[in-house]
Amino acid sequence: MSENTHIHYRTCNLCEAMCGLEITYRNGEILSIKGDKEDPFSKGYICPKAVALQDVYCDPDRLRKPVRKTNNGWEEISWKNAFDLVESGLKDIQKKYGNDAIAIYQGNPSVHSIGMMLFSSTFFKALRTKNRFSATSVDQLPHHFASQFMFGHSFLLPVPDINRTQYFLVLGANPIASNGSIMSAAGMPEKINLLQARGGKMIVVDPRYTETALKADRHIFIKPGTDVFFLAAILHVFFNNGLTKQGHFPKWITGEEKLKGIFDRFSPERVAKITGIPAQTITTTAFEFSAASSAVCYGRIGVSTQQHGTLCQWLINLINIVTGNFDRPGGAMFSNPAIDVIKYSAPKGTMDKYNRWQSRVRRYPEFGGQLPVAALAEECLTPGDGQIKALVTSAGNPVLSTPNGRQLEMALTSLDFMVSIDIYINETTRFADIILPPTTGLETEHYDLAFHAIAVHNTAKYSPPLFAPSNGARHDWQIYKELTRRMKKHRTFVEKISDPFITPSRMLNHGLKKGLYNLNLRKLKKYPHGIDLGPLKPVFPESLYTPDKMLHLVPEIFVNGLRKISLDPTGNTNGSLSLIGRRHLRSNNSWMHNSLRLVKGPNRCTLMINPLDAEIRNICSGDPVTVTSANGEVVLPADVTEQLMPGVVSIPHGWGHNRSGIRLKTAKLHPGVSINDLTDHLFVDNISGNAAFSGVKVHVILAD
Numbered sequence: 001m002s003e004n005t006h007i008h009y010r011t012c013n014l015c016e017a018m019c020g021l022e023i024t025y026r027n028g029e030i031l032s033i034k035g036d037k038e039d040p041f042s043k044g045y046i047c048p049k050a051v052a053l054q055d056v057y058c059d060p061d062r063l064r065k066p067v068r069k070t071n072n073g074w075e076e077i078s079w080k081n082a083f084d085l086v087e088s089g090l091k092d093i094q095k096k097y098g099n100d101a102i103a104i105y106q107g108n109p110s111v112h113s114i115g116m117m118l119f120s121s122t123f124f125k126a127l128r129t130k131n132r133f134s135a136t137s138v139d140q141l142p143h144h145f146a147s148q149f150m151f152g153h154s155f156l157l158p159v160p161d162i163n164r165t166q167y168f169l170v171l172g173a174n175p176i177a178s179n180g181s182i183m184s185a186a187g188m189p190e191k192i193n194l195l196q197a198r199g200g201k202m203i204v205v206d207p208r209y210t211e212t213a214l215k216a217d218r219h220i221f222i223k224p225g226t227d228v229f230f231l232a233a234i235l236h237v238f239f240n241n242g243l244t245k246q247g248h249f250p251k252w253i254t255g256e257e258k259l260k261g262i263f264d265r266f267s268p269e270r271v272a273k274i275t276g277i278p279a280q281t282i283t284t285t286a287f288e289f290s291a292a293s294s295a296v297c298y299g300r301i302g303v304s305t306q307q308h309g310t311l312c313q314w315l316i317n318l319i320n321i322v323t324g325n326f327d328r329p330g331g332a333m334f335s336n337p338a339i340d341v342i343k344y345s346a347p348k349g350t351m352d353k354y355n356r357w358q359s360r361v362r363r364y365p366e367f368g369g370q371l372p373v374a375a376l377a378e379e380c381l382t383p384g385d386g387q388i389k390a391l392v393t394s395a396g397n398p399v400l401s402t403p404n405g406r407q408l409e410m411a412l413t414s415l416d417f418m419v420s421i422d423i424y425i426n427e428t429t430r431f432a433d434i435i436l437p438p439t440t441g442l443e444t445e446h447y448d449l450a451f452h453a454i455a456v457h458n459t460a461k462y463s464p465p466l467f468a469p470s471n472g473a474r475h476d477w478q479i480y481k482e483l484t485r486r487m488k489k490h491r492t493f494v495e496k497i498s499d500p501f502i503t504p505s506r507m508l509n510h511g512l513k514k515g516l517y518n519l520n521l522r523k524l525k526k527y528p529h530g531i532d533l534g535p536l537k538p539v540f541p542e543s544l545y546t547p548d549k550m551l552h553l554v555p556e557i558f559v560n561g562l563r564k565i566s567l568d569p570t571g572n573t574n575g576s577l578s579l580i581g582r583r584h585l586r587s588n589n590s591w592m593h594n595s596l597r598l599v600k601g602p603n604r605c606t607l608m609i610n611p612l613d614a615e616i617r618n619i620c621s622g623d624p625v626t627v628t629s630a631n632g633e634v635v636l637p638a639d640v641t642e643q644l645m646p647g648v649v650s651i652p653h654g655w656g657h658n659r660s661g662i663r664l665k666t667a668k669l670h671p672g673v674s675i676n677d678l679t680d681h682l683f684v685d686n687i688s689g690n691a692a693f694s695g696v697k698v699h700v701i702l703a704d
């Protein structure tokens with residue numbers, strides 16, 4: 001290694017897997033990005049996205065300075081000028097229309113940045129608006145509902161103890177492509193190999209024969225959106241055959257008597273036709289699950305983003321709890337992170353933070369201070385008191401990631417003022433008046449506050465920045481601090497004098513010192529690969545946040561929802577097909593397609609369709625097809641494949657860069673189409689208001 005060549009260790013912040021990276025660089029240039037074999041969490045595993053970190057860092061399309069929209073296009077402006085314009089723009093709106101006229105949308109990378117995790121909420125609180133939205137409600141909101149009502153805290157998220165389980169029942173997740181979610185578990189392929197090598201089994205329930213299903217011991221096709229029936233039938237089999245630990249639940253579990261009879265009507269025979277799963281398969285799965293020495297049921301985005309998403313997450317928890325596979329090795333467990341974000345965010349629990357207000361037009365309930373983003377466009381477009389007139393987006397691209405993106409585009413055009421804190425001019429931020437670009441990825445320090453708390457093994461790791469910010473660039477936390485200073489009405493004396501000293505590092509240090517492991521930042525920095533803090537340990541009843549310190553098996557809100565579900569046949573489909581999404585290893589939501597080495601290879605933005613459905617429509621692989629829904633139409637190439645069950649088609653989300661005014665090279669090279677031009681803002685989870693993406697009705701024909 002030459003004298004100027006150095007090695008930097010850090011954690012990749014692109015997805016939830018927290019892979020350790022070994023980055024070799026010379027004079028500010030990256031020579032290689034490899035997996036860090038000494039990282040105790042990821043042990044050398046990485047995926048192709050890690051290498052794209054350098055492409056984001058070097059990308060000429062990435063913004064480094066604030067820009068303002070003018071009649072002659074975008075103009076770079078100074079930070080001072082940008083902050084002045086944002087302050088006056090937002091204050092004007094507040095004065096004219098009131099605080100709720102400003103809406104906020106926070107996107108997915110918010111949880112992958114320590115700066116945003118620690119500093120954005122003070123700014124958003126300073127805006128004092130009830131119109132807060134985020135990517136949570138196109139993703140995991142049902143998990144939070146289940147946790148809130150059962151355990152008393154929305155962030156107490158159970159994760160499958162994949163390293164020790166003997167039976168892994170997976171619904172609506174494809175961790176071989178996604179690398180796991182609400183299950184930070186770097187190196188999924190190896191984890192599945194090890195599970196099978198110790199005699200364990202993995203069962204995958206999915207309308208598509210996925211990359212994960214390919215590795216599984218059994219794959220079960222299910223009709224999109226019908227998981228609630230499958231899960232209820234599993235519980236039916238448990239209760240009808242004495243396969244539960246009833247009568248022997250720990251003392252901190254309450255509501256056992258309320259379970260009586262609620263699954264009676266969901267017999268496997270009754271739900272077989274609805275789900276497309278033979279009754280015998282359901283019964284066998286239930287018996288196997290209960291007989292395994294340890295077992296865990298895990299359901300992710302495919303079961304969250306559907307009409308009964310919240311009920312699914314509740315039933316998944318029930319399956320784990322009533323079989324004694326909860327909060328114990330090999331079952332569903334909770335992480336024991338070095339910084340306890342839960343204690344920090346809500347020391348007294350969050351039981352009351354639900355339905356304190358509702359969305360104006362459709363009366364969706366608030367949850368944890370937020371409203372479902374499916375309502376954002378209609379709240380902008382519907383005139384009247386309380387109409388949204390301005391929007392602040394932060395690390396989000398809702399035009400491509402929320403249902404009925406075309407309607408949202410219309411809504412964004414109607415706004416009086418819009419600010420985006422983002423690194424690109426893309427499908428959403430092109431509507432902004434001002435864009436404030438923070439440093440990103442390799443220029444930032446990093447600690448996974450969120451993902452250490454949903455990891456399958458306890459570790460802690462701090463990553464210093466690799467490169468200094470380019471001239472004058474600001475970190476996101478510095479941007480939020482400045483915005484808070486300008487927008488907060490009353491700052492206390494203590495806030496004013498302590499402000500210059502508050503940095504992410506100081507807050508981390510404080511969190512580590514107060515945590516379980518007697519750590520501090522200085523100590524942690526001595527371990528550039530991270531520290532191993534051991535396997536997951538049981539946490540209940542101490543960690544229950546319900547006011548009565550009990551785990552509630554049957555919250556009213558859920559059992560009422562279950563009662564309303566009809567088992568009657570749904571009627572004629574009129575030749576329509578059921579649309580679902582998918583993820584690819586070489587793509588990351590909507591924003592990394594500018595890395596050409598990441599998206600290289602065949603076009604992945606295709607319509608997957610079963611040969612039976614293709615044949616009657618005269619469609620062959622590669623043919624352009626028109627896909628139409630109640631809300632829109634897209635044209636894309638077909639991929640005829642038996643991976644999809646008959647009656648179901650699939651399009652990956654995050655594409656559709658062929659819109660005007662975007663400054664991304666991928667817009668010309670790999671535009672694709674957006675699945676969310678087809679999805680429906682009125683199709684939501686009945687309880688939480690989370691977007692329902694699974695099972696949108698579409699018609700498919702050969703394009704002219």
Ligand SMILES: Nc1nc2c(c(=O)[nH]1)N[C@H]1C(S)=C(S)[C@@H](COP(=O)(O)OP(=O)(O)OC[C@H]3O[C@@H](n4cnc5c(=O)[nH]c(N)nc54)[C@H](O)[C@@H]3O)O[C@H]1N2
Nearest residue numbers: 107108135139395396397398401421440581589590591653
């Ligand atoms: N139909 C359908 N729709 C879906 C999904 C689906 O499965 N099907 N999945 C949903 C899910 S799970 C999610 S999480 C959402 C994601 O939805 P969003 O969070 O709205 O979208 P992303 O594509 O993650 O966009 C991230 C944005 O952050 C910017 N960005 C990247 N890094 C940084 C940074 O360091 N700082 C700042 N300030 N900005 C940054 C990018 O330029 C981009 O504009 O999409 C959802 N939409």
Ligand SMILES: Nc1nc2c(c(=O)[nH]1)N[C@H]1C(S)=C(S)[C@@H](COP(=O)(O)OP(=O)(O)OC[C@H]3O[C@@H](n4cnc5c(=O)[nH]c(N)nc54)[C@H](O)[C@@H]3O)O[C@H]1N2
Nearest residue numbers: 172173174178181224225300301302583584585588589694
């Ligand atoms: N490479 C890559 N990795 C990512 C991302 C990415 O965009 N690219 N995004 C990240 C984000 S933000 C998230 S939230 C996670 C998500 O992580 P996962 O939850 O693993 O997401 P997907 O890979 O979309 O898998 C969802 C699966 O649900 C299936 N499905 C769809 N509808 C139904 C249904 O009705 N019932 C059942 N049982 N299954 C259904 C789909 O066929 C698909 O296989 O991935 C993260 N990791």
Ligand code: SF4
Nearest residue numbers: 012015019047049050
């Ligand atoms: S799996 Fe996720 S964390 Fe690991 S290298 Fe890929 S993107 Fe980064």
Ligand SMILES: [Mo]
Nearest residue numbers: 108135139140
């Ligand atoms: Mo997500």
